[in-house]
Amino acid sequence: MAATRQVNIAIIGAGGVGKCFLAQLEQLAARRPTPKIVLCYIASSKKAVYSADHAPIALSSAIATLAASSQAPLGLPGLADFLLSSGAHKSVLIDNTSSQDIADAYPAFLRRGISIVTPSKKAFSGSYQLWQDIFSASAESGACMYHESSVGAGLPIISTLRDLVDTGDEVTKIEGVFSGTMSFLFNSFAPASGTGGGKWSAEVAKAKALGYTEPDPRDDLNGMDVARKLTILARIVGLEVESPASFPVQSLIPAELESAASGDEFLARLPEFDAQMEATKAEAEKEGKVIRYVGSIDVATKEIKVGLQKFDRSSAIAGLKGSDNIFSFYTKRYGANPLIIQGAGAGGEVTAMGVTSGLIKVISYQS
Ligand SMILES: NC(=O)c1ccc[n+]([C@@H]2O[C@H](COP(=O)([O-])OP(=O)(O)OC[C@H]3O[C@@H](n4cnc5c(N)ncnc54)[C@H](OP(=O)(O)O)[C@@H]3O)[C@@H](O)[C@H]2O)c1
Numbered sequence: 001m002a003a004t005r006q007v008n009i010a011i012i013g014a015g016g017v018g019k020c021f022l023a024q025l026e027q028l029a030a031r032r033p034t035p036k037i038v039l040c041y042i043a044s045s046k047k048a049v050y051s052a053d054h055a056p057i058a059l060s061s062a063i064a065t066l067a068a069s070s071q072a073p074l075g076l077p078g079l080a081d082f083l084l085s086s087g088a089h090k091s092v093l094i095d096n097t098s099s100q101d102i103a104d105a106y107p108a109f110l111r112r113g114i115s116i117v118t119p120s121k122k123a124f125s126g127s128y129q130l131w132q133d134i135f136s137a138s139a140e141s142g143a144c145m146y147h148e149s150s151v152g153a154g155l156p157i158i159s160t161l162r163d164l165v166d167t168g169d170e171v172t173k174i175e176g177v178f179s180g181t182m183s184f185l186f187n188s189f190a191p192a193s194g195t196g197g198g199k200w201s202a203e204v205a206k207a208k209a210l211g212y213t214e215p216d217p218r219d220d221l222n223g224m225d226v227a228r229k230l231t232i233l234a235r236i237v238g239l240e241v242e243s244p245a246s247f248p249v250q251s252l253i254p255a256e257l258e259s260a261a262s263g264d265e266f267l268a269r270l271p272e273f274d275a276q277m278e279a280t281k282a283e284a285e286k287e288g289k290v291i292r293y294v295g296s297i298d299v300a301t302k303e304i305k306v307g308l309q310k311f312d313r314s315s316a317i318a319g320l321k322g323s324d325n326i327f328s329f330y331t332k333r334y335g336a337n338p339l340i341i342q343g344a345g346a347g348g349e350v351t352a353m354g355v356t357s358g359l360i361k362v363i364s365y366q367s
Contacts, residue, residue, distance in 0.1 A: 008054060009094060010083055028359070094359065116146070162236060174234075174299075181213050230304055290311055294311075327342070
């Protein structure tokens with residue numbers, strides 16, 4: 001049996017975020033010797049490392065050990081059994097994947113007292129039933145559920161919004177640029193300075209070349225990533241959003257290119273549609289404004305929307321730089337000047353920070 005004051009951790013997912021998280025976990029374990037933090041399971045989609053006696057896996061070499069392993073991952077119910085059989089006073093699952101199957105299993109883990117920390121949006125932006133099952137399982141068992149990095153990566157978005165709601169402030173509106181890709185595209189295409197900005201298709205191609213887009217840029221331009229994040233925020237303020245498909249999302253994919261066979265074909269044909277985006281940009285410029293791709297939630301009217309809007313050049317949204325995100329929370333307490341959180345909304349290190357901070361909360365939580 002493990003020592004009483006021990007937190008046993010299972011990690012699934014050792015990609016960009018998972019690797020950064022492991023490095024942060026190593027520092028955390030050194031900084032906080034009590035309770036003892038023990039990594040007893042790590043897996044990718046095809047491999048795993050664990051032993052029947054829950055022996056600690058060395059954090060500094062966990063990635064190399066996983067790469068060299070010939071062990072197959074445990075099934076999800078088997079993983080829960082494995083974690084609970086260790087006798088540690090707390091067990092935590094860190095889900096660093098974007099797997100829907102794993103997300104669907106969160107209620108089962110939570111019901112059995114296993115806390116979960118994840119940067120994935122999957123569990124919180126799918127069906128409303130799954131959202132309810134997750135948080136009722138957590139409330140019943142006392143196991144914690146943290147997903148700070150599911151919106152805005154390491155930016156303190158989820159925790160701030162929950163604090164506003166839990167302390168009794170009245171959130172009236174949330175607005176912002178919630179996608180690093182969209183931020184980069186529009187800051188380049190329609191700079192607030194009014195000068196520069198290439199053709200839309202050239203900006204999309206540049207963003208892809210710099211690694212700011214998904215391999216097929218349509219996966220960013222369809223707006224679904226923003227819609228998923230808005231769904232999460234709307235649910236936190238109490239709106240029963242059934243799914244990201246329940247509100248209007250403006251896709252920036254020309255209808256004629258929806259069925260292009262590949263991302264490359266899409267990019268090759270995108271210049272045919274530059275005039276449309278140029279006209280939208282020019283119309284905003286005539287009013288002294290710039291276009292930005294934003295998401296907004298009007299809490300009173302329950303109106304949620306994602307798409308292009310015009311903003312004054314002097315506004316915080318127009319003045320964003322690079323691929324930064326910005327989130328504006330309008331509340332009764334904050335009055336006319338919203339609480340604004342701005343900064344990098346993607347990247348392994350900052351995303352892992354949101355995971356590590358969630359783990360620290362689980363460890364500190366007295367249950
Ligand atoms: N990167 C960012 O900037 C960022 C920002 C915010 C949120 N996130 C979220 O963070 C999560 C991880 O992102 P990432 O960039 O680290 O992704 P990634 O580099 O693609 O890594 C994903 C990892 O998960 C593993 N995996 C995938 N499906 C699995 C399954 N069914 N069972 C077990 N392992 C599985 C993969 O294993 P294999 O290699 O064997 O497939 C890989 O180790 C995602 O949910 C993402 O949306 C990322």
